[in-house]
Amino acid sequence: MKNIKSIIAASVSLGCLVSCTHNFEDINTNPNKFLFGQEKAYNCVEPIIYGTARNVQNYSYFWNNELVQMTAYTAGATRQEHMYSITGGNWQSVWDAYARYGFDSHHMIDLAVRDGDKFLEGVGLVMKVHCLSNLVSLFGDIPFVEAYKGRTEGILEPAFDSQEDVFGYLLRDLDSANVIFSRNPKPVRTGLDGMYDDDAASWRKFANSLKLRLLLRVSGINDKYWAQMQEIIDNPSMYPVFTSNDDNARVRFKVTDPYMSYFGNDKITESDFTGHRVTEQVIKMMTVLDADGNATYEDPRLNYWAKMRSGKWKGTISGCTEGQKNAADEGAAIPNYELLARPEMDAFYMDYSELLFIYAEGKLKGKLNLPETVKAYYEKAVAASMEKWSAYNTFTAKARPIKAKDVDTFLASAIGSFDNAGTEESIYGSQEELVLSQKWLSLYYVLFEPYNEWRRTEYPVLTIGDGTISNNFELPTRFGYPNYTVSTNSANVGIALERMGGANDMHTALVWSYKKLNGGSHRNPYEAK
Numbered sequence: 001m002k003n004i005k006s007i008i009a010a011s012v013s014l015g016c017l018v019s020c021t022h023n024f025e026d027i028n029t030n031p032n033k034f035l036f037g038q039e040k041a042y043n044c045v046e047p048i049i050y051g052t053a054r055n056v057q058n059y060s061y062f063w064n065n066e067l068v069q070m071t072a073y074t075a076g077a078t079r080q081e082h083m084y085s086i087t088g089g090n091w092q093s094v095w096d097a098y099a100r101y102g103f104d105s106h107h108m109i110d111l112a113v114r115d116g117d118k119f120l121e122g123v124g125l126v127m128k129v130h131c132l133s134n135l136v137s138l139f140g141d142i143p144f145v146e147a148y149k150g151r152t153e154g155i156l157e158p159a160f161d162s163q164e165d166v167f168g169y170l171l172r173d174l175d176s177a178n179v180i181f182s183r184n185p186k187p188v189r190t191g192l193d194g195m196y197d198d199d200a201a202s203w204r205k206f207a208n209s210l211k212l213r214l215l216l217r218v219s220g221i222n223d224k225y226w227a228q229m230q231e232i233i234d235n236p237s238m239y240p241v242f243t244s245n246d247d248n249a250r251v252r253f254k255v256t257d258p259y260m261s262y263f264g265n266d267k268i269t270e271s272d273f274t275g276h277r278v279t280e281q282v283i284k285m286m287t288v289l290d291a292d293g294n295a296t297y298e299d300p301r302l303n304y305w306a307k308m309r310s311g312k313w314k315g316t317i318s319g320c321t322e323g324q325k326n327a328a329d330e331g332a333a334i335p336n337y338e339l340l341a342r343p344e345m346d347a348f349y350m351d352y353s354e355l356l357f358i359y360a361e362g363k364l365k366g367k368l369n370l371p372e373t374v375k376a377y378y379e380k381a382v383a384a385s386m387e388k389w390s391a392y393n394t395f396t397a398k399a400r401p402i403k404a405k406d407v408d409t410f411l412a413s414a415i416g417s418f419d420n421a422g423t424e425e426s427i428y429g430s431q432e433e434l435v436l437s438q439k440w441l442s443l444y445y446v447l448f449e450p451y452n453e454w455r456r457t458e459y460p461v462l463t464i465g466d467g468t469i470s471n472n473f474e475l476p477t478r479f480g481y482p483n484y485t486v487s488t489n490s491a492n493v494g495i496a497l498e499r500m501g502g503a504n505d506m507h508t509a510l511v512w513s514y515k516k517l518n519g520g521s522h523r524n525p526y527e528a529k
Contacts, residue, residue: 039111040111040115040117040188040189041108041109041111041112041115041117041120041121041124041188042117042120042187042188042189042192044104044107044108044111044120044124045108045120045123045192045193046192046194047104048101048104048105048108048124048127049127049193049194049195049251050194050251050253050258050259051101051104052101052127052130052131053194053251053253053261053262053347053349054261054262054347055097055098055101055262055447056251056347056348056349056445056446056447057261057262057263057345057347057445058262059094059447059448060444060445060446060447060448061262061268061273061276061340061445062081063081063094063448063451064447064448064449064450064451065276065450066079066081066082066276066318067081067082067084067451067475067476068440068450068451068454068462068475069082069279069281069282069318069319069462069463070278070279070281070282070444070450071276071277071278071279071282071318071335072276072277072279072316072317072318072319072320073275073276073277074275074277074316074317074320074325074328074329074332075271075274075275075276075277075329076275077322079275079276080470082318082319082465083319083320083465083467083468083470084319084468084470084471084474084475084476084506085470085471086470086471086476086479086506088480088482088483090479091139091479091480091481091482092482092483092484092485094138094479095135095139095479095481095482095485096482098131098132098134098135098138099131099135099147101127101131102128102131102132102135102147103148105124105125105127105128105131106124106128106148108120108123108124108127109121109124109125109128112124115188117185117187117188118180118183118185119180119185119186119187119188119198119200120187120188121180122176122177122180122181122185122200122203122204122207123193123203125173125174125176125177125180125207126174126177126203126206126207126210128173129170129173129174129177129207129210129214130210130349132144132166132170133167133170133210133214134447134448136163136166136167136170137217137448137452137510138448138478138479139478139479139480139481140163140478140496140500140508140510140511141160141161141162141163141166141496141499141500142160142161142166143158143159143160143161143492144161144165144166144169145158145159145161145169146158146159156488157488157489157491157492158489158492159492159495160492160493160495160496160499162499162511163218163500163510163511163512164218164221164511167214167217167218170214171211171214171215171228174207174208174210174211174214175211177203177204177207178204178207178208178211178238178239181200181201181203181204181207182204183200184200184201185200186198186200194251194252194259195249195250195251195349196249201240202247204240205240205241205242205243205247206242206247206249206349206350208232208239208240208241209241209242209247209249209350209354209355210249210350211232211239212229212232212241212355212358213350213354213358215228215229216229216358216361216362216456217452217456217512218511218512219367219512220456220512220514220517221511221512221517223367226362226367226368229358229362229367229368230368230369233359233368233369233370234369241355242350242351242352242355243352244352244384245351245352245353245384245387245388245391247352248348248350248351248352248388249348249349249350249351250346250347250348250349251346251347251349252344252346253343253344253345253346253347254343254344255343255344260343260344261342261343261344261345261346261347262347263340263341263342263343263345264343264344265343268341270337270341273335273337273340273341274334274335274337276334276335277315277316277329277332277333277334277335278305278306278315278316278332278333278334278335279315279316279317279318280314280315280316280317280318281315281318281460281462281463282305282306282315282441283313283314283315283333284315284427285299285415285427285437285441285460286298286299286301286302286313286415286441287299287302287313287415288413288414288415289312289313293312293313293314294312295312295313297409297413297414297415298313299410299415299416299441300386300390300400300402300406300407300410301385301386301389301402301441303336303396303398303399303400304336304339304389304392304393304396304399305335305336305339305340305389305444306333306334306335306336307333307334307335307336307398308333309331309332309333309334310330310331310332312331313333314331314332314333315332315333316328316329316332317465318462318463318465319463319464319465319466319467319468320465320466320467321465321466321467322467324465324466324467336396336399338395338396338397339392339395339396339399340445342395348445348446348447349446349447350446351384351385351388351442351446352384352388353381353382353384353385353388353442354381354439354442354443354446354449356377356378356380356381356384357377357378357381357435357436357438357439357442359372359377359381360374360377360378360381360435361432361435361436361439363377364431364432364435365432374418374431374435375418375419378418378434378435378438379407379411379418381438381439381442382407382410382411382416382438382442383404383407385441385442386402386406386407386410387402389402390402414426414427415427416434416438418431418434418435421433421434432459433459433460433461436453436457436459436460437459437460439453440453440454440459440460454475455477455510455513455514455515456512456513456514457514458514458515458522458523458524459523461523461524462475462524463524464524464525464526464527466528468526471506471507472507473526474506474507474522474526476506477506477507477508477509477510477513477515478506478508478509478510479506480504480505480506481493481496481504486504
């Protein structure tokens, strides 16, 4: 294989080995195969877009939903992520995936620059940011400046950059992408973009919206990040962002191989999928129940996401012990397999509703100067989320189209009213808790974003289960560096951990997290039952 030694060197710099695929087929025939050293950048774009999109679905289902109590696998003992029992091998699989796709994107950028394909240079920058922003948000300090210099400069033990520095580099990459897309470049080869169908203006909106997400993530560190957000808001012609659900960053899968979603080809059976029960946390946030447990009102999105099993909306207990499991699991709702696990189910990178929630939070905290009220942005965000899911109503039996009057009813309810938040008429203790909790819900199946948002704000207030002893009754604050990375780059790992102020475990707080910014405390410490 051409350049195989160089490829391995570059990949090892992030602690993973990237496999090369022989017998490369035409990319329109198989977008899953990627061969380094290919002549053109357009041979890279489909494997990156479709591969990372499958990761979005896989990690939403496998990791995020379990970590932040959206689901809990209580159907057996094979999955214990909701109990925070996670191994180093689990860490490595995630590290390897994002390091690899980050390198793939980096490689595509190099090829695009060489060939003058400005469109794919911009796409490569955005996808690289997508991958490495997940890596830094999950693990903390990571190699960045020296990460991919194994091939060019022989650096096999790269230094780790601080989290804040990495976010700075990522933000600059998004600025570069914004400039590139502002010139409306056309791809050298069309028809390969499974996200935006070769539309530079749409990619530009995604780049700037993603920049707002990352700026918000680090906003608790320094107010300068709010100022950078304000600059984007004040200059819409220079920094266009999402303005409707039509702009959502999503990959549209198909029913035919090789363009199926992660759930295609029976990779996940229905029993696998529904072994993850919907949690009591979600049921509490999405229903109003009477004294007998009957729903007097329910969020219109609930039937899209879940199926009732016992004639009542009941959720299982995330982090329950083995002794609690049977009672917790009995009659608990299950995830909606017929909708969520379809072979052609879309993958969501970022939605318009997230942008509106960012505006609502910035206005609520007095950090952003915006023309509308907090309430207006909050209600528009909820409406956008419901509109997004309503488009899938034909794929599930009990879900019906969500109309404007349904949104209005929700916004007047105990689980959705902005005006009532902080009163006895609401389940939320403040408007801030309402806004950030509803944002958490709206991020369902948007990769690790509910997990990232919970660590940043610690809303909604979750309940730590009695069965989470494996992580000393604390929701994981990060993923640990894989053993392979520690053993091959121990000196730089040690420097990174010392800078982060903790051990290589799931207790060390990241610099932007609520725990770090509040002196190590949580909104919801464990309380023995």
